Amino acid sequence: MSEITTSGPSDSALEIAAAVRAGERSAVEVVDAHLAQIEAHEPAVHAFNVVMAEQARAAAADIDARVAAGEDPGPLAGVPVALKDNMCTNGVPTTCSSKMLDGWKPPYDATAVERVRAAGAIAIGKTNLDEFAMGSSTENSAFGATKNPHDLNAVPGGSSGGSAAAVAAGFAPLALGSDTGGSIRQPAALCGVVGLKPSYGAVSRYGLIAFASSLDQIGPFTRTVADTAALYDAISGHDGRDSTSIPEPMEATVPHLDDGVAGLRVGIISELFSGELASGFEPEVLAQTRAAADALAAAGATVDEVSVPSTIYGLSAYYLIAPAEASSNLARYDGVRYGHREDGAANTGGMMTASRTAGFGSEVKRRIMLGTYALSAGYYDAFYGKAQRVRTLIINDFDRAYADYDVLLSPTSPCVAFPFGAKSDPLTMYLNDVATIPSNLAGHPAISVPFGAGRDGLPVGVQILAPMLKEADLIRVSAVLENAAQESAA
Amino acid sequence: MSDTIKPAGNSTDDVGVLDADGQPISSTQLGEWSLSSDIPREETTLSGDWEMVIGLEVHAELSTNTKMFSPATNHFGGEPNTNVHPVCLGLPGTLPVVNGKAVELSIRLGLALNCTVQRCVFARKNYFYPDMPKDYQISQYDRPLNINGWLELPSGYRVRVERAHMEEDTGKSTHVGDSGRIHDAGYSLVDYNRAGVPLLEIVSHPDVRGPEEAKAYVAELQQILIATEVSDGKFEEGSLRVDANISVRPAGSSELRTRCEVKNVNSLRSLGRAIQYEAQRHVDLYESGDKPVQETRHWDEEGGRTRPGRSKEQAEDYRYFADPDLVPVDPSPEWIEEIQASLPALPRERRAALVELGATVDAAVIAVDRGLDSLAVGAIEAGADAARVLSHVANNLAVEGAASLDSDRFAELVKMETGGDLTATQAKTVLAELLVSDKSASDIAAALGFEAMDTSELEGLVDRLIADHAEEWDRFVNGDDRERGKMQGFFTGQIMKATKGQADGKVVNQILSARRG
Structure with missing residues (x-):
């Protein structure tokens, strides 16, 4: 097993920011250290589509100048952040790891990108993903797969595999990913880092290239829970450019890092732990989930199993809703205005067809076809309509569970990082998302926290779920698990 | 049609429209409207015993400063692709935000059309077309803003309005090549200045029975749009566009037969001609044992005929679904009341x-x-x-x-x-x-030195004219009504010529009548 040891920068984002704000470390030096780590290991990992070395150094110099002038550049001052390559960056190529958008440069920044910059963070590169965020292994990238820094023969998970790998490999302390059905939490679990999918509407989607609009949500990857809290606090909040952005003020999570879990009611989702569905999960993953529950109980929480019956229908509903929305969202890539265009067609319609045929990879085409079918006249009620009703059932089930429990617990992924090509059958691959999808369908927040090791010593992630806008509860539980994991490893 | 116009002066409460010389203008010059208790409808202009069934879809561009979902300027004209923004260009990652002013104007028109204003949902209408930046149009489908209204024609007849919903306009394609048509164009240019301009689509029930009634409906709607300042209602700038759904049926029947949607109608006059042509085409098909097929047809103004639109290999399926980028618009009763109170x-x-x-x-x-x-x-x-x-x-x-x-x-x-x-x-x-x-x-x-000629002076002039034009005078005295009217015009004209327009036409007519005895 070949592995990238974290011989590079291992300081947390908050440690770096504190030093930069105090004038003890220069942002330029921080950026250079991370660029050196990237130079050493990026060829093996392939976390990035673009490394923004020059822009990052210029931004770092600016941060240093502001510190020297007595200004405070913000809570993430001088901290490198890797951005999933489906977030628009003004003047910097944004490709969604698709041939379709190869070389396309947006004329604007995504809101989340604006906000991390406003907090003083420094964009260091655009990370690889499954094409248009469709996949669970980053093998669907048109530009080649990303490798898991813990095992270069294994996938990093996906679709935000590049962001997860970048953080795990020490290329950046912070990364942003997007999560439509688990695309932050599953790669976080497989790469042994923290990954948070915020409540739907907590972080603006403006500038996030849409996969499935009603499910997509931007969120942080970090190595520590505290860093996730700080990054979430920096990017969340209302944005008038996104109509689905929640207008109410959002609670800051950093102040809750040390709240502990005494008296907190934790429910283990039985369908994802002891039920038939979980019988296919790796035993080490289930054992670590049990160990995490025990750790929470030891810290004063009450822990029980709770049934959330409709979660077992989540996968089916998701694979109708997400492709349906994608089929419409991806219609605009037609070769007319930007992106890939095939020449030589006899007419405009022919040009569109040829451009889409050549520009999209096979998984994207598969989902466009699924979604087009699901929305077709005569099939709408049987497929898309029914899937939306399942969504309501799942929300109702969660609401019932949350009447008795403050947070829910489950494995994040059925398995640890798997070898490249191991799940070439799409349906086997889709099963990876079974534990993460229900939160997207409900719109609720959920987090994956590293907790011990599984098969072959690879990292295991456990998932904590909470009701809408209860990110602070996810953070306080995660902080307890982080401590417990460190103690048991020590 | 009934005789609605009576000579001026016959009744004090029925003042007709008079021409410059105080003569009544015939009703047909004004369109065939009348006011009576049983509201006479337009008589069929079709051959045989057929009647038309017409529903109208009117698209009106709203008079907002910015576009429906984008901060770009809503302004007619301008250099191509200058009134644009990443949002209305549909660039990857952009999201629509509803223009509140557009909603307000839409409610305004809905209330003016006596509609119920309801909580509404935006839906995506999916189809590929190069002048549509996202390859879907944001429109409204099963939950439109305004429903169940009516528009009263000047005749008093009420055409039911099924719905008036909000949507975004498309851009404009120009096909460069010999024919100007898309099929054999050398290349095409697209201008997205119009893309995303707010539109209100006003859909009537198939209550209209003829070309004149259709024209009256659209003219009335245009007046309402202008009066409420919802739209400038300009056909020539495309801010008002009409599609007509046309079918025919045996007169008096209540069936609904296969309809054709006629597009590219750019004036009221074209609307009347297109409807007459298309309805008669249906009649001719039925009478020759054939029948029309449901399709979209384009009005060819020069040829005076409708032609089939681009051929569709398969039935259109727009795959409507609620737009997940937008939330429902739920106008408060207070807001609706406020808008109602502000209607002119x-x-x-x-x-x-x-x-x-x-x-x-x-x-x-x-x-x-x-x-x-x-x-x-x-x-x-x-x-x-x-x-x-x-x-x-x-x-x-x-x-x-x-x-x-x-x-x-x-x-x-x-x-x-x-x-x-x-x-x-x-x-x-x-x-x-x-x-x-x-x-x-x-x-x-x-x-200007104007003073009216006195009557005795005029009498002398009239007498001299009668003497000089004995034959015309005889036709005036002994001819039928038509002949008399013609000759009255002749003598009045001669007097006006002789007096350089200083004579009072009414007085001249009185003198002529007196001389006739």
Whole structure:
């Protein structure tokens, strides 16, 4: 097993920011250290589509100048952040790891990108993903797969595999990913880092290239829970450019890092732990989930199993809703205005067809076809309509569970990082998302926290779920698990 | 159609529209409208025993500063692709945000059309077309903003309005090549200035029975759009566009047969012609044992015919679904009430006000169409004769700036005319001057040296004319009504020529009648 040891920068984002704000470390030096780590290991990992070395150094110099002038550049001052390559960056190529958008440069920044910059963070590169965020292994990238820094023969998970790998490999302390059905939490679990999918509407989607609009949500990857809290606090909040952005003020999570879990009611989702569905999960993953529950109980929480019956229908509903929305969202890539265009067609319609045929990879085409079918006249009620009703059932089930429990617990992924090509059958691959999808369908927040090791010593992630806008509860539980994991490893 | 126009003076409460010389204008020149208790409908203009069934879809561009979902400017014209923004270009990652002003204007029109305003949902209408930046159009499908209204025609007939929903406009393609058509174009250019401009689509029930009724419906809707300041309603700039769904059926039946949607109708006149052509085409098909197929057809103005649109290999399926990027719009009852209270007087109410003052419906239609009804009301209330006021509105005031004419100055002119101080021709000259100067009517008349000829002088002139034109006089005295009318025109014309328009046409007619005995 070949592995990238974290011989590079291992300081947390908050440690770096504190030093930069105090004038003890220069942002330029921080950026250079991370660029050196990237130079050493990026060829093996392939976390990035673009490394923004020059822009990052210029931004770092600016941060240093502001510190020297007595200004405070913000809570993430001088901290490198890797951005999933489906977030628009003004003047910097944004490709969604698709041939379709190869070389396309947006004329604007995504809101989340604006906000991390406003907090003083420094964009260091655009990370690889499954094409248009469709996949669970980053093998669907048109530009080649990303490798898991813990095992270069294994996938990093996906679709935000590049962001997860970048953080795990020490290329950046912070990364942003997007999560439509688990695309932050599953790669976080497989790469042994923290990954948070915020409540739907907590972080603006403006500038996030849409996969499935009603499910997509931007969120942080970090190595520590505290860093996730700080990054979430920096990017969340209302944005008038996104109509689905929640207008109410959002609670800051950093102040809750040390709240502990005494008296907190934790429910283990039985369908994802002891039920038939979980019988296919790796035993080490289930054992670590049990160990995490025990750790929470030891810290004063009450822990029980709770049934959330409709979660077992989540996968089916998701694979109708997400492709349906994608089929419409991806219609605009037609070769007319930007992106890939095939020449030589006899007419405009022919040009569109040829451009889409050549520009999209096979998984994207598969989902466009699924979604087009699901929305077709005569099939709408049987497929898309029914899937939306399942969504309501799942929300109702969660609401019932949350009447008795403050947070829910489950494995994040059925398995640890798997070898490249191991799940070439799409349906086997889709099963990876079974534990993460229900939160997207409900719109609720959920987090994956590293907790011990599984098969072959690879990292295991456990998932904590909470009701809408209860990110602070996810953070306080995660902080307890982080401590417990460190103690048991020590 | 019934005779709605009576000679002026026969009745004090039925003032017809008069021409410059005080003669009635025939009703057919104004369209076939009338006001009566049983509301006569347009008679069929089809061969055989068939009637038309017409539903109208009108697209109106809303008069907002910015686009429906984008901060880009909503402005007609401009260099191609200058009124654009990442959002209305549909660039990856962009999201739509509803323009509140567009919602307000849409509610305004909905209320003016007596609709129920409801919580509504935006839906995506999916189809590939190069002038549509996202390859879907944001529209409304099963939950439109306005439903179940009606529009009352000047005849009093009410056409039911099924819905009036919000959507975004598309861009415009130009096909460069020999034919200007897409099929054999060398290349195509797309201008997205119009893409995302807010539209209101107003859909009627198939309640319209003929071309004139269709024209009346669209004309009335146009008036309402302009009066409520929801849209500038300009056909020529494309801010008003009409599609007609046309079918025919045996007269008196209630069935609904296969319809064709006719597009590319760019004026009221085209609308009437297109409907007549298309309906007759259906009749001809049925009568030859064939039948029409449901399709979209384009009106060819030059050829005076409809042609099939681009051929569809398969049935259209727009795969509508609620747009997940937008949230439902739920107007509060307070907001709706506020908008209702801010509605101006509608054309229907303004016509009624004029009719109340003695105008005919036809005269009121013209005055309101031209936006001259408040001028007319002001002048009549200042004591001017209603018939003369409306005659001037119909004949002499179809000019820029007429609406800003002071009604008291206008009233003075009309009073001078009816008092015999000015002939009709002189009054017309003075009126033209009133529009461009600050002087009073009497000052203008004095400056021009206008004074009416006295009656005895005119009598002498008439007698000489009769002597010189014995044959015409004989036709006037002994001819039928038509002949008499013609000869009356001849003698009046000769007198006007001899007096250089200074004679009073009404007095001339009185003298002619007296001489005829």
